[in-house]
Amino acid sequence: MKSGVTVHWLPVSRRIDFKLAVLMYQISRGLAPTYLQDRCMLASELSSGRRLCSANVPTFVVPPTRTKLGDRSFAAAGPRLWNSLPGPLRQSETLASFKRQLKTFLQRVSIASYAERCISHDRFCLTVCLTVCLTV
Secondary structure: OOOOOOOOOOOHHHHHHHHHHHHHHHHHOOOOOHHHHOOOOEHHHOOOOOOOHHHHOOOEOOOOOOOHHHHOOHHHHHHHHHHHOOHHHHOOOOHHHHHHHHHHHHHHHHHHHHHHHHHHHOHHHHHHHHHHHHHO
16 A cells, blocks of 8 residues: 555455545545545435534445345445444544554454454453454
């Protein structure tokens, strides 16, 4: 990557989330190609007469889908992932700060899910997990 943010240590699913979230950040700021921007609609663009308190945090409309394949499409997966990110992360001022904060967030989520799997497995795995988590 050009910005020096490395994600090679993340599980593949989290790397995909990283790339998808970066695209959604670019779409929310008008920096992405128009063919991607046309696939996603900001909730603030809806013609609802009400203004929500969270309107200053960009949120996308997640289109309804009928199949698993539809759930994994860019138009559905991108907005769903973006809306699941913490508000302060979505409000990052620059792309570089967004990537840095996103990397930290995804690392914490990965460690937490790894620890959860270890705890549910057995005590030995929990000891190994704590050793790994404390060295990171």
